[in-house]
Amino acid sequence: MDLWRIRGGRRLEGECRAQGSKNAALPILAACLLCPGTVELRRVPRLLDVDAALQILRALGCRVQQQGDRVYIDASSISGSAIPRDLMERMRSSVFFMGALLARTGQAALSLPGGCKLGKRPIDLHLMALRELGAEIEEEGEQIFCRASSLKGREIRLPFPSVGATENILMAACAARGETVIRGAAREPEILALQDFLCCMGAEIRGAGTDTVRISAFHPKSALCFTLPPDRIASATLCCACAACGGDLWLKDCDSAHFSTVLYFLNQAGCDIMRKSDGLYLRSAGKLRAVGPVVTSPYPGFPTDAQPLLMAALLRAEGESLFRETIFENRYRQVPELLKLGARIRLEDREARVRGVRRLHAAALEATDLRGGAAMVLAGLCAEGETLVRDSGHIRRGYEDLNGCLQLLGADISYEGEKHGVFV
Numbered sequence: 353m354d355l356w357r358i359r360g361g362r363r364l365e366g367e368c369r370a371q372g373s374k375n376a377a378l379p380i381l382a383a384c385l386l387c388p389g390t391v392e393l394r395r396v397p398r399l400l401d402v403d404a405a406l407q408i409l410r411a412l413g414c415r416v417q418q419q420g421d422r423v424y425i426d427a428s429s430i431s432g433s434a435i436p437r438d439l440m441e442r443m444r445s446s447v448f449f450m451g452a453l454l455a456r457t458g459q460a461a462l463s464l465p466g467g468c469k470l471g472k473r474p475i476d477l478h479l480m481a482l483r484e485l486g487a488e489i490e491e492e493g494e495q496i497f498c499r500a501s502s503l504k505g506r507e508i509r510l511p512f513p514s515v516g517a518t519e520n521i522l523m524a525a526c527a528a529r530g531e532t533v534i535r536g537a538a539r540e541p542e543i544l545a546l547q548d549f550l551c552c553m554g555a556e557i558r559g560a561g562t563d564t565v566r567i568s569a570f571h572p573k574s575a576l577c578f579t580l581p582p583d584r585i586a587s588a589t590l591c592c593a594c595a596a597c598g599g600d601l602w603l604k605d606c607d608s609a610h611f612s613t614v615l616y617f618l619n620q621a622g623c624d625i626m627r628k629s630d631g632l633y634l635r636s637a638g639k640l641r642a643v644g645p646v647v648t649s650p651y652p653g654f655p656t657d658a659q660p661l662l663m664a665a666l667l668r669a670e671g672e673s674l675f676r677e678t679i680f681e682n683r684y685r686q687v688p689e690l691l692k693l694g695a696r697i698r699l700e701d702r703e704a705r706v707r708g709v710r711r712l713h714a715a716a717l718e719a720t721d722l723r724g725g726a727a728m729v730l731a732g733l734c735a736e737g738e739t740l741v742r743d744s745g746h747i748r749r750g751y752e753d754l755n756g757c758l759q760l761l762g763a764d765i766s767y768e769g770e771k772h773g774v775f776v
């Protein structure tokens with residue numbers, strides 16, 4: 353069990369570097385299976401979810417080496433297409449191995465993926481799309497068996513722009529004969545990162561970042577090197593922390609265009625923000641105004657992942673902020689814990705009304721999920737007294753060194769638990 357101790361009340365000031373993107377890293381790690389040789393990935397964040405992806409690659413017979421923020425994956429001798437259930441259950445992103453394995457070996461045996469419990473998280477769109485490409489898929493309880501003697505390019509229309517389904521199709525379609533066109537594709541920056549990676553490996557793909565993506569050919573190279581983009585949600589986390597506590601943050605090596613909607617609301621709340629080509633500068637007086645409605649929606653809308661973080665930043669803002677969650681049915685799991693700090697939040701179905709309070713007081717909290725856990729740490733930073741956040745590893749699934757970054761900025765925070773970013 354990890355334990356965070358946060359003594360709130362300090363201004364945050366200083367410089368931090370954005371970590372590599374978790375949500376780009378995970379599909380790209382699965383896509384390494386498509387390379388018949390060695391891939392070198394750079395700026396790989398050291399996270400439990402990345403660790404789980406590397407274990408899956410090893411279980412499939414890949415040779416995996418890690419040096420600092422670089423990971424080398426040799427998938428030339430891949431020897432299996434079945435993923436052990438315990439590894440599947442460790443994260444949602446294990447589902448990407450379905451498309452990647454189908455493309456590389458023509459089969460995949462796996463079980464339903466795990467991940468944060470945010471309500472129903474079906475994979476019907478993934479299965480529908482892979483079937484359309486010609487895969488035969490049998491579901492037996494929680495087990496899924498996929499087989500395809502050959503995949504055939506098709507036009508696939510997604511009724512909802514699912515990020516995960518778009519990524520699975522991109523990978524599987526690389527092995528398909530003929531062109532695949534995805535209509536209604538997700539437009540998240542991580543789709544663009546996967547397209548860039550696959551193109552670097554020898555695929556012809558265009559359209560990522562729009563709602564129509566075309567995958568037309570794939571001539572895999574036997575070696576490549578790729579650098580992951582910065583993490584937009586981890587970047588948004590540090591901005592929300594500084595906004596809430598008051599302070600001056602220089603966040604370098606981030607891409608502010610990828611979390612503009614979060615910055616828009618922080619600016620509305622009273623923060624000064626200056627974007628530069630190599631990062632961003634944020635200044636907050638610590639006294640924020642309420643904002644809203646903050647409506648989560650697919651990119652380029654407000655990211656569902658940033659909702660708990662912005663909420664934490666606004667707990668002491670003047671007035672009432674309104675949040676509306678449209679992506680996941682159970683994305684307010686942080687709320688009962690934030691109430692223990694004295695926050696005033698009213699939940700009604702998919703809406704949360706946050707009435708700013710003058711003071712928050714310390715309490716003992718339990719992290720419920722990755723972003724919810726980070727939101728509790730942020731709220732602790734502006735609560736009076738010592739807040740404890742007990743966490744069974746959620747935060748380390750997505751943050752490389754949140755404790756170190758916040759300490760660097762002057763927060764009075766300490767962390768007991770397993771060391772961050774330990775690869776096995």
Ligand code: UD1
Binds near residue numbers: 375473513
């Ligand atoms: C979601 C976020 C993504 C974020 C990621 C990691 C959106 C649209 N997606 O991606 O930005 O980076 O979490 O936290 O905000 N759905 C189905 N059937 C499916 C797949 C999805 O009904 O087969 C539904 C989900 O239940 C959910 C919605 O579609 O309501 C979004 O799903 P999707 O984009 O696939 O989720 P993730 O890939 O987890």
